[in-house]
Amino acid sequence: MSKQRIHIGTWTIALSLCCILPGRLQAQDTIEELGTNTPAPIASGTTQPAPEASKTPLATVPELEPATPPLSKDMLLLVNGDQLSGMLHTFEYPGKTLWNRTDINTPFEFDSESLDEIVLGDRPNENSIPKERLRLQLANGDTYTGDLVGLTADYLAIDTPFSGRLNIPRQHWQWAEFMHSDTKFIFEGPKGLDGWTMGKVTTKELDGGDWAYRNGAFYALKAASIARIIGMPDRMRMEFDMEWKGSLNLAVALYTDYLQPVSLADKDLEPNFGGFYSLQLTSYAVNVLMVKQKEPLQYLGMTQTPIFRQSEKAHIDVRTNKSDNSISLLVNGKLIKRWVDQGGFAGVGKGIRLVHQGQGALRVSNIKIREWDGRFEAPPTNHPQSTQDLLTLRNGDKLVGKLVGASADTLQYQLGETVTDIALDEVEKIEMGGIQDAVRPLRKGEVNATLVGGGHIQFLLKGIGGDSIHGSSEIYGPLKMRLPAFEKLDFERLAPKESK
Amino acid sequence: MLMASIGINTQGQENQNGFSSDQILELTDGSDLHGEIQGLSNTEGLHWKHPLSSNAVRFQLDHLSRLRLTPRSSVSSQIQPECRIEFNNGDLIYGNLDFLDQERVALTTWFGGRLETDRAALKRIAFLMSGYKVLYEGPNDISEWELGQGQNGWSYADGQLRIVNRGVLGRNFDLSDSCNLSFDLEWDQPYQLSVTLFTDTFNRFDYRQGSYIFFLSPQFVSFQRVQPGTGVLTLGQTRIENLSGRNQARFSIRAHRETAKFAVYIDDTLAATFRDNRGFVAEGKGISLASQLSASSFSLSNMLVTEWDGTDESDLNLDQTTESDVLYLINHDKPKGDVVEIQDRKVHFRLRKERDIRIPMERIKQIHFNSDTAKEENEPDNPREIRAHFAGGGSLSFNLVSWNDNLLIGESQHFGDLQFKSAAIRQIEFNLKLQSQQYEQAADTYWNMDHRP
Numbered sequence: 013m014s015k016q017r018i019h020i021g022t023w024t025i026a027l028s029l030c031c032i033l034p035g036r037l038q039a040q041d042t043i044e045e046l047g048t049n050t051p052a053p054i055a056s057g058t059t060q061p062a063p064e065a066s067k068t069p070l071a072t073v074p075e076l077e078p079a080t081p082p083l084s085k086d087m088l089l090l091v092n093g094d095q096l097s098g099m100l101h102t103f104e105y106p107g108k109t110l111w112n113r114t115d116i117n118t119p120f121e122f123d124s125e126s127l128d129e130i131v132l133g134d135r136p137n138e139n140s141i142p143k144e145r146l147r148l149q150l151a152n153g154d155t156y157t158g159d160l161v162g163l164t165a166d167y168l169a170i171d172t173p174f175s176g177r178l179n180i181p182r183q184h185w186q187w188a189e190f191m192h193s194d195t196k197f198i199f200e201g202p203k204g205l206d207g208w209t210m211g212k213v214t215t216k217e218l219d220g221g222d223w224a225y226r227n228g229a230f231y232a233l234k235a236a237s238i239a240r241i242i243g244m245p246d247r248m249r250m251e252f253d254m255e256w257k258g259s260l261n262l263a264v265a266l267y268t269d270y271l272q273p274v275s276l277a278d279k280d281l282e283p284n285f286g287g288f289y290s291l292q293l294t295s296y297a298v299n300v301l302m303v304k305q306k307e308p309l310q311y312l313g314m315t316q317t318p319i320f321r322q323s324e325k326a327h328i329d330v331r332t333n334k335s336d337n338s339i340s341l342l343v344n345g346k347l348i349k350r351w352v353d354q355g356g357f358a359g360v361g362k363g364i365r366l367v368h369q370g371q372g373a374l375r376v377s378n379i380k381i382r383e384w385d386g387r388f389e390a391p392p393t394n395h396p397q398s399t400q401d402l403l404t405l406r407n408g409d410k411l412v413g414k415l416v417g418a419s420a421d422t423l424q425y426q427l428g429e430t431v432t433d434i435a436l437d438e439v440e441k442i443e444m445g446g447i448q449d450a451v452r453p454l455r456k457g458e459v460n461a462t463l464v465g466g467g468h469i470q471f472l473l474k475g476i477g478g479d480s481i482h483g484s485s486e487i488y489g490p491l492k493m494r495l496p497a498f499e500k501l502d503f504e505r506l507a508p509k510e511s512k
Numbered sequence: 513m514l515m516a517s518i519g520i521n522t523q524g525q526e527n528q529n530g531f532s533s534d535q536i537l538e539l540t541d542g543s544d545l546h547g548e549i550q551g552l553s554n555t556e557g558l559h560w561k562h563p564l565s566s567n568a569v570r571f572q573l574d575h576l577s578r579l580r581l582t583p584r585s586s587v588s589s590q591i592q593p594e595c596r597i598e599f600n601n602g603d604l605i606y607g608n609l610d611f612l613d614q615e616r617v618a619l620t621t622w623f624g625g626r627l628e629t630d631r632a633a634l635k636r637i638a639f640l641m642s643g644y645k646v647l648y649e650g651p652n653d654i655s656e657w658e659l660g661q662g663q664n665g666w667s668y669a670d671g672q673l674r675i676v677n678r679g680v681l682g683r684n685f686d687l688s689d690s691c692n693l694s695f696d697l698e699w700d701q702p703y704q705l706s707v708t709l710f711t712d713t714f715n716r717f718d719y720r721q722g723s724y725i726f727f728l729s730p731q732f733v734s735f736q737r738v739q740p741g742t743g744v745l746t747l748g749q750t751r752i753e754n755l756s757g758r759n760q761a762r763f764s765i766r767a768h769r770e771t772a773k774f775a776v777y778i779d780d781t782l783a784a785t786f787r788d789n790r791g792f793v794a795e796g797k798g799i800s801l802a803s804q805l806s807a808s809s810f811s812l813s814n815m816l817v818t819e820w821d822g823t824d825e826s827d828l829n830l831d832q833t834t835e836s837d838v839l840y841l842i843n844h845d846k847p848k849g850d851v852v853e854i855q856d857r858k859v860h861f862r863l864r865k866e867r868d869i870r871i872p873m874e875r876i877k878q879i880h881f882n883s884d885t886a887k888e889e890n891e892p893d894n895p896r897e898i899r900a901h902f903a904g905g906g907s908l909s910f911n912l913v914s915w916n917d918n919l920l921i922g923e924s925q926h927f928g929d930l931q932f933k934s935a936a937i938r939q940i941e942f943n944l945k946l947q948s949q950q951y952e953q954a955a956d957t958y959w960n961m962d963h964r965p
Contacts, residue, residue, distance in 0.1 A: 085541070090564055091564070092546060092563070092564060093669075094543075094544060094545045094546055094562070094564075095542075095543055095544060096543045096545060097539075097541050097542065097543050098543075108566070113575075115571055115572040115574065115575040116569040116570060116571055116572075117569060117570040118567065118569055118570075119569075120562065120565045120567070120569055121565055121566045121567045122562075122564050122565050122566075123564065123566070126564040257700070258699075258700040258701065258759060259700070259701060259702070295701070321807065371759065372700070372759070
């Protein structure tokens with residue numbers, strides 16, 4: 013297999029041309045050549061030819077050794093609704109899935125077609141993880157993070173934490189959002205229970221429990237409270253993902269200085285605490301309360317919303333701004349409500365507290381807290397039918413043109429007749445023109461795989477053994493991926509048979 | 513009177529996804545599996561064949577939580593239990609009292625024949641005035657219910673009737689003078705379940721015939737009488753305090769024609785009582801269940817319909833003293849003393865330990881035995897110890913010996929060697945001490961439950 017190299021630093025940019033032709037690249041540097049269908053090595057050491065878009069290439073799966081045992085249990089869901097915890101031993105498709113437990117004499121041998129979902133436990137993650145400067149969205153719905161390697165007329169190359177180098181045909185990716193090294197997260201997690209304070213839920217009405225940590229997420233099955241002093245800035249953006257079963261009823265205390273849950277009915281009897289805001293998310297409505305001792309509770313305004321009844325998961329995005337006394341809630345990218353406390357900003361602490369009210373089960377993951385510049389992002393504005401790309405700079409400028417190339421640090425963007433180098437540090441987002449949604453249901457043998465830390469990718473799953481997942485995709489070609497990078501494998505769901 | 517046949521022949525029954533659902537195994541970590549028992553013993557563990565696995569596997573006993581057994585055929589008995597016998601270790605049996613003296617007690621049960629044990633194991637005996645008659649045990653299949661017309665959100669799977677959105681269903685239970693409908697209710701969303709008793713219309717609300725309707729929600733129980741000509745009248749409403757923050761409870765809804773008395777119990781605690789001062793007006797023989805909220809999602813399981821003798825258990829809270837036995841007489845007297853002997857349907861009672869009297873059993877509602885002689889129970893912390901639940905109610909714990917198609921064989925420190933027909937067993941619990949504790953820790957398992965079978 014040949015491995016052609018190019019020297020990014022000496023890419024010849026023809027400012028007068030509308031695009032960069034692969035033939036003009038100089039093969040002198042250390043990254044794989046892009047824009048070729050010849051096989052190219054990927055970081056994990058397997059071969060990965062640039063794929064044909066129209067068919068799923070065959071993947072060769074080596075003989076499978078037992079999968080690396082998880083630190084916490086794996087969970088298997090079968091198509092008949094059964095669930096079985098234990099350890100994934102091996103998976104082969106077509107073929108058998110062997111599933112083991114410590115209390116059985118021999119592994120179960122399930123036909124791999126009878127699997128509905130595998131929830132993977134934590135596994136040792138010793139490989140070096142590449143930088144994740146880029147969040148990518150593909151037309152088929154795949155979304156994940158990685159580090160930009162380069163771009164030609166035909167391919168985008170990125171290094172991913174789950175599969176090393178991926179070459180993505182240009183017609184498959186819709187947009188890329190850039191994360192910048194100067195964007196510092198004040199908190200990213202959870203990564204465990206360390207640093208968090210588990211609260212005691214002592215109300216007589218509620219059967220109290222604790223939050224549990226597993227695989228990058230907090231879980232609560234009963235009323236439970238967990239809190240942490242984060243160092244919340246005056247203008248803050250807090251994002252997290254949540255999933256729930258049954259009723260949703262979560263209270264998020266913002267700018268609290270008190271790490272125990274507060275019974276609102278008896279708040280004046282609680283030990284002294286400073287004022288905070290309680291953002292309440294329920295199946296029927298969202299609400300913000302200003303909570304201070306010795307003062308009446310102030311409801312800043314409840315808004316009924318069906319959004320939490322229509323799904324069992326959501327991406328929550330909370331923006332606060334002390335200068336205008338505002339708290340804003342976005343759910344799945346849409347602004348639901350902006351509250352303004354006319355009495356001035358009451359939050360005096362720098363902590364957050366998550367209080368599950370006890371109905372249903374709740375999972376919270378991917379908590380990210382950072383300073384906020386006070387601006388709301390504009391929604392994607394590039395029309396799907398547009399033939400032009402849309403580049404959004406960090407200063408808010410939007411440039412309609414054509415992305416013609418990229419290196420690890422620079423984009424080559426054609427504006428009119430002129431190709432201009434734009435430093436990645438200045439770029440917020442690039443939306444490709446003419447790439448329409450191409451989401452389709454899973455086909456037989458395919459999975460929608462959820463990545464630890466967020467994101468998902470769809471592929472034909474051929475085998476799991478050792479530390480690897482083997483698969484293939486019409487977009488990526490043969491894939492060898494790292495098992496510890498995945499959290500969940502969702503198989504094609506069989507339609508339920510008619511009850512007899 | 514014979515005990516009614518209980519259990520419906522469901523051999524070959526399939527669940528929603530079309531798989532055999534004969535038996536369900538629950539493990540202490542929250543896993544649950546359909547399948548078939550191929551063997552069970554205290555030495556070999558549980559040999560289990562899952563329908564989607566090509567091989568059978570053998571589980572050690574120490575991670576088993578519960579086996580749920582779908583009846584393959586109806587069971588019936590010539591014995592109608594007259595007593596509800598509670599033991600200090602939590603066991604409960606419906607049976608007949610043969611004799612009791614200072615040392616021993618002997619019972620006859622429909623499921624295990626004659627059982628004899630130490631008197632010190634006894635906690636309470638309730639004498640059931642009209643006997644214990646089981647009218648229905650289920651649910652067993654959707655086909656045994658009449659469904660409302662049009663859009664109907666009821667479905668059946670794995671021993672549960674589940675409703676999503678609205679719907680009504682019902683069936684004839686041959687109710688006559690009393691009814692005790694009990695079931696486990698599990699909900700994902702706030703529920704509003706209406707239970708219509710003594711109706712002959714099962715697929716809709718029918719205000720042209722007499723019936724009684726209980727409206728159940730997490731906050732309230734309300735009660736209405738439906739009477740032709742006079743319409744619907746609310747006879748009472750009671751606020752429910754203890755269901756906040758919960759998603760499951762066991763309900764028991766009771767009605768008694770002679771006294772026109774009605775009661776709702778939640779988790780064996782009286783939640784509401786009602787009375788129809790005009791007398792009992794309903795004549796129907798069935799029960800219908802309806803969900804009235806479009807956002808509802810809840811399920812009913814372990815449903816049992818029996819007759820009710822009208823005894824209000826709230827007046828009969830356990831009054832176990834260390835010194836004396838206590839009799840609860842039908843005239844509401846509560847004499848204390850020693851039960852010396854029960855034989856030939858008479859209780860030999862030493863009143864205040866001074867005066868011997870003999871009281872016919874018919875005049876006694878309950879006997880609460882003193883706790884002084886209560887035998888110290890061994891903690892059920894060995895995986896051999898199981899609790900078998902019997903068709904029609906009642907359970908007994910003992911050490912497992914083995915199980916085959918026809919017989920469950922065990923040994924008990926109280927009862928000695930035991931043998932039960934396997935058809936009489938509805939559930940077997942294992943690791944009684946460990947299971948609740950481990951279930952709490954099974955966060956990831958719980959998370960993946962769409963609903964628990």
